[in-house]
Amino acid sequence: MRLKGKTIVGPATFKGGIHPNDMKAATCKRPIVDLPASKEMVYPLQQSLGVPAVPCVEVGDRVLMGQKIAEAGGFVSAHIHSAVSGTVTGIEPRMTVSGIKMNSIIIENDELDELCDDIKPLDWKKLSPKEIVDAVREAGVVGLGGATFPTHIKLSPPEGKKIEYLIINGAECEPYLTSDHRAMLETPEEIIEGMKIMLKVFGLKVAYIGIEINKPDAIKKIAEFAEKEKDVTIKVVKLKTKYPQGSEKHLIKAVTGKEVQSGKLPVDAGAVVDNIDTCAAIGRVFLYGAPLLKRIVTVSGDCIQTPSNFRVRIGTNVQDVIEHCGGFIKPAAKVIIGGPMMGVAISDVDIPIIKGSAGILGFSADMVAKKKVQNCLRCGKCVEGCPMNLLPNALKDAVIKEDFDKLNKLGLMDCIQCGSCTYVCPAEQTPLQYIRTGKAKLMKARQEAKK
Numbered sequence: 001m002r003l004k005g006k007t008i009v010g011p012a013t014f015k016g017g018i019h020p021n022d023m024k025a026a027t028c029k030r031p032i033v034d035l036p037a038s039k040e041m042v043y044p045l046q047q048s049l050g051v052p053a054v055p056c057v058e059v060g061d062r063v064l065m066g067q068k069i070a071e072a073g074g075f076v077s078a079h080i081h082s083a084v085s086g087t088v089t090g091i092e093p094r095m096t097v098s099g100i101k102m103n104s105i106i107i108e109n110d111e112l113d114e115l116c117d118d119i120k121p122l123d124w125k126k127l128s129p130k131e132i133v134d135a136v137r138e139a140g141v142v143g144l145g146g147a148t149f150p151t152h153i154k155l156s157p158p159e160g161k162k163i164e165y166l167i168i169n170g171a172e173c174e175p176y177l178t179s180d181h182r183a184m185l186e187t188p189e190e191i192i193e194g195m196k197i198m199l200k201v202f203g204l205k206v207a208y209i210g211i212e213i214n215k216p217d218a219i220k221k222i223a224e225f226a227e228k229e230k231d232v233t234i235k236v237v238k239l240k241t242k243y244p245q246g247s248e249k250h251l252i253k254a255v256t257g258k259e260v261q262s263g264k265l266p267v268d269a270g271a272v273v274d275n276i277d278t279c280a281a282i283g284r285v286f287l288y289g290a291p292l293l294k295r296i297v298t299v300s301g302d303c304i305q306t307p308s309n310f311r312v313r314i315g316t317n318v319q320d321v322i323e324h325c326g327g328f329i330k331p332a333a334k335v336i337i338g339g340p341m342m343g344v345a346i347s348d349v350d351i352p353i354i355k356g357s358a359g360i361l362g363f364s365a366d367m368v369a370k371k372k373v374q375n376c377l378r379c380g381k382c383v384e385g386c387p388m389n390l391l392p393n394a395l396k397d398a399v400i401k402e403d404f405d406k407l408n409k410l411g412l413m414d415c416i417q418c419g420s421c422t423y424v425c426p427a428e429q430t431p432l433q434y435i436r437t438g439k440a441k442l443m444k445a446r447q448e449a450k451k
Contacts, residue, residue: 007223010238011213012254016387017242018420020341022214023175026307027300032182034294034311035324037084041315042352043069043105044096048142049149050076055105061088066116066291069105072137078150078355079140082107083293083313085114095351097337097344104352107315120289129201136282139291140355145169145180145246145275146338148356151282154274155201157267163202164270167255168195168279170211170218171239171246174339177359179296180276182309184211184218188225191276192234193283199232202272206233208255209276214241243341244418248273250387262414292355299325303332303362312353318360319349333365341419374427382421382431388414392421392431399438404445412438 045052053070063069063082070080086109093101124132137152157163168191172180184191195207209226211219219236226234237255239245249260251273258269266273274282277296284290293313300307305326312321318337322328336343338358382392390411398406415435422432 007226007234008219008236008238011240012210012237013240013242013245014250014253014387016385016389016420017244017250018385018424019241020175020243020423022241023300024178024181024214027176027178027298027309028181030178030182030307030309032179032186032296032309032311035313035316035321037109037313037315038317038320039109040317041082041084041086041107041109041313042094042317043080043082043107043315044094044102044352044354045070045080045104046096046102047080047148047314047355048078049147050074050078052103053077053080055091057088057105059088059090062086063088063107064116065113066119066293068140068291069107072150076150076153078142079138079291080105081140081291081293083315084109085112086110095348097346097351097354097357099344099347118289122286122289124197124200124286129203132197132201135285139281139285141278141281141285141292142355143275144277144281144295144355144358146342146356146358151274151278154272155198157272161267162270163204163267163272165252165256165272166195166198166202166204166207167251167271167273168207168209168276169246169248169251169273170209170215170222170276171251172215172276173212173241173243173245174341174359175243176300176361177298177339179298179309179358181215181218183276183280183296184215185221187280188221190280190283190287191222192225192229193287194279194281195234196229196232197282197286198272198274198279206235208235208237210237210239210245210251210255212239212241212245243420244387244416247387247416247418249416262411295353295355295357297321297353297357298359299361300359301332301362302364302367303328303330305329312357314353314355316353318351318353321353321360322349322362328362330364332362334363334368336361336363341423342417371428373429376429377427379426381424381426385420385424387418387420388416390415392435393429395438396429396431396434399434399441402441404442407438407442412442415439
């Protein structure tokens with residue numbers, strides 16, 4: 001694949017991966033609809049990778065839309081802002097997507113949407129890279145693809161690490177999810193603006209945006225806007241439709257040909273990867289002065305009456321979002337927050353939308369029924385499908401035996417937990433579950449060894 005000359009290049013891909021039915025037809029043509037906020041808004045203090053945020057409001061305080069209500073608790077953390085105006089009625093544990101109760105700020109929405117005075121556009125062209133990064137940090141922007149890594153850290157590579165590639169992830173390889181697809185069609189200006197801002201931060205002139213070829217309208221739309229840019233070059237890289245094409249390491253391989261070595265990060269390959277909606281959120285920080293108050297959520301699955309794409313205010317109740325789709329048309333045996341491959345199953349829909357909530361999927365018993373689990377057939381399908389070139393079956397066996405030396409040799413920590421191994425297994429084995437358990441045990445063993 002060549003990365004010079006044309007706006008659209010590719011198609012590109014990586015070795016391994018799987019090809020599940022994308023199941024996007026129900027929502028890919030559904031425009032994004034802005035939802036009203038819930039009457040009671042709930043803001044868990046852990047909404048990014050790292051340490052929880054710390055409340056900077058008290059019970060009884062009146063807050064405005066866009067006002068900071070919790071300060072980042074450390075460098076790897078993110079501020080939280082209120083998406084409504086109203087009154088703080090509590091700071092108490094509430095159930096979250098993680099399945100545990102977490103300290104949360106509760107705000108009674110007064111439905112006035114009175115805007116904070118701090119919300120005003122910023123001219124990033126007049127700011128230094130550091131000032132741009134500070135503004136992004138102040139806005140509480142995190143990775144909206146699901147990882148929720150604080151974006152200001154990605155924009156601040158360690159000293160001595162030179163960034164050569166800025167790559168925007170428009171692959172959206174998870175089945176069912178179409179929020180990024182719709183964002184590319186409906187908010188290309190915000191996405192392009194975010195890319196230009198990041199290019200300035202890194203001192204680059206060329207950026208790449210990878211989009212799977214099952215989204216030809218998005219490829220065309222972004223390319224049209226990219227062609228208009230005179231001061232920077234934005235290349236649209238067509239990607240083969242394959243899971244997990246949107247994984248950072250695999251996107252870097254597909255776009256640049258470079259591999260992120262075992263135990264290394266994208267920055268070690270000279271690359272920074274950000275999600276489409278994250279990129280648009282950066283654009284909105286400067287176009288409108290808006291902190292991260294909303295995110296796009298796809299609601300789909302065979303239990304949902306009207307599958308839809310919504311722009312949802314963070315803190316909104318999941319049950320309220322489902323009701324805006326007409327509710328469940330049949331009993332939901334499983335509800336997942338995120339995508340079906342890497343999302344989290346929840347037992348209660350009375351939880352809030354948080355920064356990392358990319359989707360709400362409702363599935364009936366017919367969709368989640370599993371066949372009887374058999375012994376491993378030694379067919380090698382999990383090995384063939386693993387995008388990290390690991391041996392999932394051997395990893396599973398080593399986890400069962402708690403053979404930590406073998407787990408290290410087999411590269412357990414390189415697993416990206418994409419679920420490809422479990423998806424392709426004809427024996428209905430679930431190696432991913434064992435791998436997750438193994439990672440937790442290995443980390444604990446390493447910590448104890450350091451004492």
